[in-house]
Amino acid sequence: MSAQQSSADASSDLSDLRYRMRHSAAHVMAEAVMKLFPEAQIAIGPPTDDGFYYDFEVSRPFTPEDLEKIEALMRKTVKADTPFSGVTLSREAALDRFKDQKFKIELITDLPEDEEITVWSHESWEDLCAGRHAESTGKIGAFKLLSVAGAYWRGDENREMLQRIYGTAWETGEALEAYLDRIEEAERRDHRRLGRELGLFFFDPIAPASPFFLPKGTIVLNELIDFVKELYVKYGYQEVMTPQIFNTDLWKQSGHYDNYLDNMYMINVDEREFGVKPMNCPAAAMLYAANTHSYRELPIRYADFGRLHRYERSGVTHGLMRVRTFVQDDAHIFATLDQIAQEVNSFIAMLDEAYTILGFGEFRMALSLRPDKRVGTDEMWDRAEAGLTEVLDASGRKYDLEEGEGAFYGPKIDFFVPDALGREWQLGTVQLDFSLPERFNLQYAAEDGSLQPPVVIHRAMLGSLERFLGVLIEHTAGALPLWLSPVQATLIPIADRHIPFGQEVVEKLRAVGVRAEVNDGNDRMGAKIRAAQGQKIPYMLVVGDREQEANKVAVRERSGGELGAVDVDDFVARVVEEIATRA
């Protein structure tokens, strides 16, 4: 579920430089805040992937004017070009040095006995800090303060609510400008804003982090599901439907009770404890175990679009990207060890087909190998890792190797795609599991008559469909591919007398399954075209006297392109073909 953002850094040197600049900028910012708000309690202020922040407790909210003043003071300090230097202190000295700063006192108190305590300073300002700064304040580069947001001390909802000032710093003015352009573009593409504007979905505190999908959003999700189902038919999957609420005996058997309870919703029924499913795996195991199986039946591929619920703290939920309820294109494959390679291969082929059609032409793969703590014999791991390696090598694609990063139950391959902003998202995964068959005593009758455990392969291409929709909206800036668009064509009559002909055209489109509508409102043509472009409707069909007489429509694309007057039947055929092929 978590977005993984790749570093855009070209080298680890650049990465180190930026770390030092941003870390230093955070100190300089805190110094400036304390000059303006001497009573401020300062918390922590680390560098981040694209900037820095610092958390403060002050008597009133920061205003935009405050940020300007803080930035101005920072520029003075940068100009002064004072060196950063660090010293080691005893615990007592440190507690005395920060005696007026309650958060620092708490941090010092919580440090392990044998931890070395260092303080870094520039000018006369000093901070409790492990170091790694620029040489001097003059080396902070091009920086800018960006925004203020609330943040709990130590991320704990029961502690103080602080104010976090975000800023960014880059090695050159150009790099800063490029970054500011990127965040402006990211805001323009923010799926939460577009979701509202395009009438796709909304959120309400009555069901926190649980999207309500309006008709248009539901169309997109259903199209995605239908698309995946088509691939399932082609690749030999069988869909199943399983319950959502299970007695905790199941979650104890599966290991979720020991490892995942904090993220589960629990219910008492008839004085027994039940849990709402956060994953489909145990239900898939129960389906498998409901019948006996022979090696001849394997592999069995059970696909389950079951709705999942996972508790996430309100601080970490984010639009569709991190929700508390979602559906996955989830499936579990029950196979023999010998079938692992063919199954993974087939999955990668299916995933490649899906990603290409969905507009993610390239993807990165990372193979995660056995961790220290694991189940299963070395021989099993050898075989499974060899199987995955063989498939990846045969694929001719590059992949990254992550030693020790596999799940405790088996090795896995994760799939990452870059979006239009250069951010990278983990979508797909394929994981081998030797533990589930053991926990659920799954078996098949092998060719020699012996009972053997199958291996379980967990796999998803898109992952959470909710999150995938969020990624897709940001990737396309809301201009979804034709086949996914809630409205595929809007007919714009130039005058009211063209409405009946327009309706005829729309009926023709609808009769063949195209989602089309007539805009018979009172706006002028220009306004209707702008509205359609704003709604990212792929085709606008303008109809006036000339078009009507010739049984044509003047076709405009949302991108601005004009196809001119096209015969109605030709247009219908063209759009049907485009939708059918998901071109």
Place this chain on the structure above:
Amino acid sequence: MSAQQSSADASSDLSDLRYRMRHSAAHVMAEAVMKLFPEAQIAIGPPTDDGFYYDFEVSRPFTPEDLEKIEALMRKTVKADTPFSGVTLSREAALDRFKDQKFKIELITDLPEDEEITVWSHESWEDLCAGRHAESTGKIGAFKLLSVAGAYWRGDENREMLQRIYGTAWETGEALEAYLDRIEEAERRDHRRLGRELGLFFFDPIAPASPFFLPKGTIVLNELIDFVKELYVKYGYQEVMTPQIFNTDLWKQSGHYDNYLDNMYMINVDEREFGVKPMNCPAAAMLYAANTHSYRELPIRYADFGRLHRYERSGVTHGLMRVRTFVQDDAHIFATLDQIAQEVNSFIAMLDEAYTILGFGEFRMALSLRPDKRVGTDEMWDRAEAGLTEVLDASGRKYDLEEGEGAFYGPKIDFFVPDALGREWQLGTVQLDFSLPERFNLQYAAEDGSLQPPVVIHRAMLGSLERFLGVLIEHTAGALPLWLSPVQATLIPIADRHIPFGQEVVEKLRAVGVRAEVNDGNDRMGAKIRAAQGQKIPYMLVVGDREQEANKVAVRERSGGELGAVDVDDFVARVVEEIATRA
């Protein structure tokens, strides 16, 4: 959710006769049990729609031999033809009379102060009973004891587990025989047994009353959903998707907290109380309220296949007929008062279309009018009832009128279908609701600019899809219509050398979406045909040398009919047509 079984009785006289016979048979049975088990504690023994039962506490389980002995003793009593007679007793006398019978003592103690206490007797045996018996034991008619089952005293899981003996009694031997044939047929058609045999679904105590759908059952449910979705496109519905878990503030606003809490699953999240949705209505209201609406947009029809959860006591759940989790073909229509008639009319047309295709050619309608306790003005009720009456009258169909049986929030029409066994099931419903718009402050801008509340129309055609599947399985004895069949055609090669040609034929069928498979197992042809018939597969395609040479298949129907050798392409075209038209 509850099955409504119509009485098969031709007249209320016959109904009264059967009541008296069965009630009397229950007494005679209890007398016989006490002769055989003098220490028995007797509970209650009423007549039912098709027989009678009596609950007993005895030291050991009843055996089939016990039932034979009990029946033999009953026959003696019937032959003796002793009259039934009743007397009124004081509370003290009654407590004394039944001093050895703890359940009777409890019943007497719980009777209201002013209740008249009567005792009815035959021979020397007497029972606490309000009366309504046959004249004498000789008038009990043709009877038979059927089975024994466990039953909690007063239906309370925390009280004594008793043994219930079921019997039946009819006015003639023929009526008894006809009834026994019917229950044998019902057992043959039991959807729980067929569900297992046909590989459709199963239950497990780990998720009580929550079906696990295997691939074949999932195909049927998905076909039903797709069918309903097609009708939704035709009749102008928009599908939406809403969360499942809501803060109880929502359930307080909707009235569920006050009226439905016992049937809801509650969860604590972040120290606040949440409820899992038992109905979609409040979420539909929230979707409507998320935007402003003008009269021009109405009616708005939101369809929601959201999974619902309702707690039902384990004693009342039954296969798919009464479960704890299900999906409905549920929709909520937001309309003006003037649109009620057209909307209900359109719904009945859609329902008629759906039922006909699903093999329920006729249905009965019942209009339920204003109850004493209700919301809304008389003028609103007048208009709504007049609207429904007008639609029903115009439909030219008969309907029953149920005065005072409407919901507190509006009048409703329920739709009943008879199944192949003559049992009647309530499937569809359409309900007008004046309360929900008020509770959620729903509005639309009327033509005159004023803000008006829309009326909400709750409607479902099939109701719970799980339950509908159960009804359909019993109605068809598992022989689902072709378009719903999980496997639509099975190809049976006479010898192994015919397998490749058989696979070619199956590939042709699959390419056009027909669910077909080759039975390439080792069984002989006759066994394969019987297996296919047992699995209720609509078409068996037998292929030998002659068929292969002529590019034909020998087509057999599951009903036993033979279509002879049919050209492969002709058969493909025929089956595609049959599926597409849901013939």
